[in-house]
Amino acid sequence: MRLPVLNGDGGREKQPFSGHTLQKHSRLRGAILTHSVCPYCAVGCSTNIFTKQGQVIDIEGNPASPINEGTLCPKGANIFQLQNNPHRAKRVLHRRPGAKEWEVVTLDWALDRIAVLIKDSRERGYEEKTEKGRRLNAVKNIGTLGGATLDNEENYLMKKLFGAGLQIVSIENQARI
Numbered sequence: 480m481r482l483p484v485l486n487g488d489g490g491r492e493k494q495p496f497s498g499h500t501l502q503k504h505s506r507l508r509g510a511i512l513t514h515s516v517c518p519y520c521a522v523g524c525s526t527n528i529f530t531k532q533g534q535v536i537d538i539e540g541n542p543a544s545p546i547n548e549g550t551l552c553p554k555g556a557n558i559f560q561l562q563n564n565p566h567r568a569k570r571v572l573h574r575r576p577g578a579k580e581w582e583v584v585t586l587d588w589a590l591d592r593i594a595v596l597i598k599d600s601r602e603r604g605y606e607e608k609t610e611k612g613r614r615l616n617a618v619k620n621i622g623t624l625g626g627a628t629l630d631n632e633e634n635y636l637m638k639k640l641f642g643a644g645l646q647i648v649s650i651e652n653q654a655r656i
C-alpha cells in the first residue's frame with residue numbers, strides 16, 4: 480500500500496502516515512464534557528467527566544482549575560473505578576444480629592430500620608441537663624462519620640439533622656481525618 484505523505488508541520492521534515500493511522504482519533508472525540516469535583520478529599524480538585532450515550536467513558540483532571548491545573552493525585556486519577564466497578568454494591572445488604580449471612584433488603588426497609596434504631600438510641604442517650612442542672616441538650620451515644628463522596632449540600636444537611644435536629648455531639652467526616 481502506498482503511504483500518504485503529509486506536510487502538516489510548516490515545511491519541516493515530511494512524515495509518512497498509513498491510512499489506518501489517519502483514521503485514528505481521540506476516544507474522547509464527540510464525548511459530552513461535564514465539570515465536577517473529585518469526591519475523595521478536601522483539596523477539591525476539579526475534574527472533566529466525559530460521557531457518550533449516557534455512559535461515563537473517562538474522568539480526568541480539569542486543566543482550567545486553579546486548584547489542580549489538570550492534575551490528579553493517584554487516588555483521584557482512579558475516580559473512574561468508583562463509578563465503573565463490577566464490585567460496587569448496588570443493593571442494600573443487611574446482616575441480622577447473630578446471623579452469618581447477608582440478606583438483600585429494600586432501601587425503604589433499611590431506612591425504617593435505621594430510623595427506629597436512631598430513635599431508640601437517642602432516647603436512651605439524650606441528656607437534657609448536666610449533673611449540676613445546667614442545660615446540655617446532648618446525645619453522646621451516637622456518632623456520625625461522613626464520607627468524602629458526600630457533597631457540600633449533603634454535609635450541610637447532615638450537620639443540620641444530627642447537630643441541630645438530634646443534638647448529636649460527635650459529627651465527623653472521613654475527608655479531614
Ligand code: SF4
Nearest residue numbers: 517519520524552555
Ligand atoms: S483525592 Fe487527590 S485528586 Fe482528589 S481532591 Fe484530593 S488531592 Fe485532589
